[in-house]
Amino acid sequence: MxxxxxxxxxxxxxxxxxxxxxxxxxxxxxxxxxxxxxxxxxxxxxxxxxxxxxxxxxxxxxxxxxxxxxxxxxxxxxxxxxxxxxxxxxxxxxxxxxxxxxxxxxxxxxxxxxxGASMQWLREVARKSPGYLTKIGIGSYIDPEQDxxxxxxxATEDLVEKVSFQGEDYLFYRSxxxxxxxxxxxxxxxxxxxxxxxxxxxxxxxxxxxxxxxxxxxxxxxxxxxxxxxxxxxxxxxxxxxxxxxxxxVPDQVMVTDTPHDTRYLSPARLQLDTLPKIPFGADKIIGRRAYMEVPKHTLTILGFGASSDMPLVMVEDGALNEQNMHEYRFTTEHGSYGGVVMTGWQFSTNMWPEALVDGVTQFDAIDGGLCECTALAFAEFDAGGNVNVSKFGAANPGAGGFIDIAHNASKLIFTGTFTAGGLSISSEDGVLRIDQEGKNKKFVARVGHITYPVCTGVAERSQEALVITERAVFKVLEEGLELIEIAPGIDLQRDVLDQMGFVPKISPTLKTMDAWIFRDECPVTV
CATH class of the missing domain: 3.40.1080.10 (Glutaconate Coenzyme A-transferase)
Known part of the structure; x- marks a missing residue:
C-alpha cells in the first residue's frame, strides 16, 4: 500500500x-x-x-x-x-x-x-529512557537555579531538573x-x-x-x-x-532562503571561490580578519551564527583561504556539514563545497566529545564576571542554539562581535580606525541579562583559552575576568573603550596596537 x-x-x-x-x-x-x-x-x-x-x-x-x-x-x-x-x-x-x-x-x-540538549533528548525518547542527563549547561540560563x-x-512547568548522581550535579531533561x-x-x-x-x-x-x-x-x-x-x-x-x-x-520546495537549488552546497566538485559573496568593508570585516588570525590549521573548527560565520568569506577575499590550502582549514557548524566554506546570513548552517555530512545528533556527539577543538562564536553581551550572553537580550529571545555545547567542549574559544550595538558607524583611513557614531547599546555590561555560558568557569576549571575580538579591542578571558590586550590604531583607550563599558577590565601591561592592515579596505598582503 x-x-x-x-x-x-x-x-x-x-x-x-x-x-x-x-x-x-x-x-x-x-x-x-x-x-x-x-x-x-x-x-x-x-x-x-x-x-x-x-x-x-x-x-x-x-x-x-x-x-x-x-x-x-x-x-x-x-x-x-x-x-x-x-x-x-x-x-x-x-x-x-x-x-x-x-x-x-x-x-x-x-x-x-x-x-545540543534538544538533539540528544530525541535519542533518549527513542530508546524509551527516563530522559537526558548532562553536565553541559550548569550555571547557564537552562539551569533551574537560573530560569x-x-x-x-x-511557562511554569519545570521541564529541566537539577539532580545529583554519584555525588555530582547534572541537568536532567525528562522524556x-x-x-x-x-x-x-x-x-x-x-x-x-x-x-x-x-x-x-x-x-x-x-x-x-x-x-x-x-x-x-x-x-x-x-x-x-x-x-x-x-x-x-x-x-x-x-x-x-x-x-x-x-x-x-511538494515539487517546488526550495533548498533555502533565496536559493531554489544550488549544487555548491552538495558536493566538493568544481570549486569556484570567485563566485562567493564579499563582505563589505566595515566592522564585520575587521572582526573577521582579526579572528581568522587565531584559527589554527589542521584543527576542526566549528563556527556559530552571526559575526563569526563571516570569517571564512573574509579569508577567501583576503587570499588566506584558497584552493591550494583549503584542506588545511577544517570548518564545520553545529548542523553537520564538513569542509569547504561555511556560509553566513540566511545561508548559514551548511557549507559550500562540503566533503562530508552527518546528521544533527551525531554532530553533537562530536561536539560533546570535544572533537571540535576550536570555535568562533558571536556574542551579544559580556560581563565583569566573564559570562557571555547570546540567548536573551533587548527585544530578542533567540535562545542559545548550539552555543552552550560548543562553548563548553571546545579548547579554544574565539568570541566575535562589535564593541557596541544600535547605530554603530565606523570608518578607516590608512589603517587608522575612527568611530563616526557610537552604538547606543553597551555590550560589555556589569551583569548580563542571560547567562548563556560562564566563560571564566571554563577557563578556571577546564583550562579553556578564550578571546573576545571586536572592531576596536581584543580581550583575553582570565579566571577572574577580562583583560584588555589589544586596541585598534586611532582608538582612544578611555573614550572609545573604557567609557563604553559597564565595568573596568584589567589592562595588560603589554597592551598592543592591532595590525594596521586589518583596517584597510583592500587587504595589502596575502596572509
Whole structure:
C-alpha cells in the first residue's frame, strides 16, 4: 500500500492536546508545506487546539519560509519547546515574527533549550529512557537555579531538573511523548524510503522519526519527488520506510532562503571561490580578519551564527583561504556539514563545497566529545564576571542554539562581535580606525541579562583559552575576568573603550596596537 497522500490527509489525524515535532534549520530542510497545512486546517475551524510543538532548532526564517511561524496561532499553539528562535524584522512588513509576538504577549508557554540538549533528548525518547542527563549547561540560563529555559510567565512547568548522581550535579531533561513529527527529504518511494540528495543538511530528521515511532506516533514527510522502489542504492536511503507513515509530494520546495537549488552546497566538485559573496568593508570585516588570525590549521573548527560565520568569506577575499590550502582549514557548524566554506546570513548552517555530512545528533556527539577543538562564536553581551550572553537580550529571545555545547567542549574559544550595538558607524583611513557614531547599546555590561555560558568557569576549571575580538579591542578571558590586550590604531583607550563599558577590565601591561592592515579596505598582503 502506497504511503503517498495529500497534504490534507497528512495533517488530518492530529488531535487536540497532542505534541507535534518538526525538523528544520532556519530555511534549510524545513517542511514548510506541512506546517502551513496544519496552520491552515486550524484557520479553517477544523482544529486541532492546544498543541505542544517541539523544534530541535529554529525552523523557518519567518519570512518566505515561514516554518514555526506557520503554526504560531493562539489556540493552536499552547506550548513550544525549541532549540532556537527566529527574530528578524520582516524586510517588507517591518514586523517581528508571529511566534515572537506571542512570546512577547505571554500568550503561550515558551521554553528555550540548547540545541545540543534538544538533539540528544530525541535519542533518549527513542530508546524509551527516563530522559537526558548532562553536565553541559550548569550555571547557564537552562539551569533551574537560573530560569530553567523558561521564556514566558506562562511557562511554569519545570521541564529541566537539577539532580545529583554519584555525588555530582547534572541537568536532567525528562522524556515525554511525541505524537506526530514533520520531516523533509528529497525523494521517497511508495514505501516511504527517504533520500536527501538535494538537501544541504539532514539535521534531526532520523532522530525525530525514531523518537516519534517509539512513542507510537505518526511520521509525516514532505519530499520533492516520488521515485520507483528499488531504484536507489541502499546507501542513499538515510531513513527506511519502516519509520515513515505518510508522504506528501511538494515539487517546488526550495533548498533555502533565496536559493531554489544550488549544487555548491552538495558536493566538493568544481570549486569556484570567485563566485562567493564579499563582505563589505566595515566592522564585520575587521572582526573577521582579526579572528581568522587565531584559527589554527589542521584543527576542526566549528563556527556559530552571526559575526563569526563571516570569517571564512573574509579569508577567501583576503587570499588566506584558497584552493591550494583549503584542506588545511577544517570548518564545520553545529548542523553537520564538513569542509569547504561555511556560509553566513540566511545561508548559514551548511557549507559550500562540503566533503562530508552527518546528521544533527551525531554532530553533537562530536561536539560533546570535544572533537571540535576550536570555535568562533558571536556574542551579544559580556560581563565583569566573564559570562557571555547570546540567548536573551533587548527585544530578542533567540535562545542559545548550539552555543552552550560548543562553548563548553571546545579548547579554544574565539568570541566575535562589535564593541557596541544600535547605530554603530565606523570608518578607516590608512589603517587608522575612527568611530563616526557610537552604538547606543553597551555590550560589555556589569551583569548580563542571560547567562548563556560562564566563560571564566571554563577557563578556571577546564583550562579553556578564550578571546573576545571586536572592531576596536581584543580581550583575553582570565579566571577572574577580562583583560584588555589589544586596541585598534586611532582608538582612544578611555573614550572609545573604557567609557563604553559597564565595568573596568584589567589592562595588560603589554597592551598592543592591532595590525594596521586589518583596517584597510583592500587587504595589502596575502596572509
Amino acid at each position: 502506497s504511503k503517498i497522500c495529500s497534504l490534507k490527509e497528512a495533517v488530518s489525524d492530529i488531535q487536540d492536546g497532542q505534541t507535534v515535532a518538526s525538523v528544520g534549520v532556519i530555511g534549510w530542510i524545513t517542511p514548510d508545506e506541512l506546517l502551513k497545512g496544519l496552520g491552515d486546517r486550524f484557520d479553517q475551524g477544523d482544529g486541532p487546539r492546544d498543541l505542544t510543538f517541539y523544534f530541535p532548532c529554529g525552523t523557518g526564517d519567518a519570512m518566505d519560509i515561514g516554518g514555526m511561524d506557520r503554526v504560531a496561532k493562539k489556540g493552536l499553539m499552547k506550548r513550544i519547546v525549541s532549540g532556537s528562535y527566529i527574530n528578524p524584522v520582516h524586510p517588507r512588513t517591518g514586523e517581528r515574527p508571529k511566534l515572537m509576538q506571542l512570546i512577547k504577549q505571554d500568550a503561550i508557554e515558551a521554553y528555550s533549550w540548547p540545541i 530553567g529555559g523558561k521564556l514566558t510567565a506562562k 515525554w511523548p511525541i505524537h506526530h513529527c514533520f520531516i523533509r527529504a528529497s525523494s521517497a518511494d511508495e514505501f516511504g524510503n527517504l533520500s536527501f540528495e538535494d538537501e544541504g543538511l539532514m539535521s534531526s530528521a532520523l532522530a525525530l522519526a525514531l523518537a516519534t515511532k517509539a512513542c507510537g506516533g505518526t511520521v509525516v514527510v514532505q519530499v520533492t519527488r516520488q521515485v520507483d522502489r528499488y531504484s536507489r542504492p541502499a546507501g542513499m536511503v538515510r531513513i527506511p520506510g519502516d519509520f515513515v507513515d505518510k508522504v506528501v509530494i
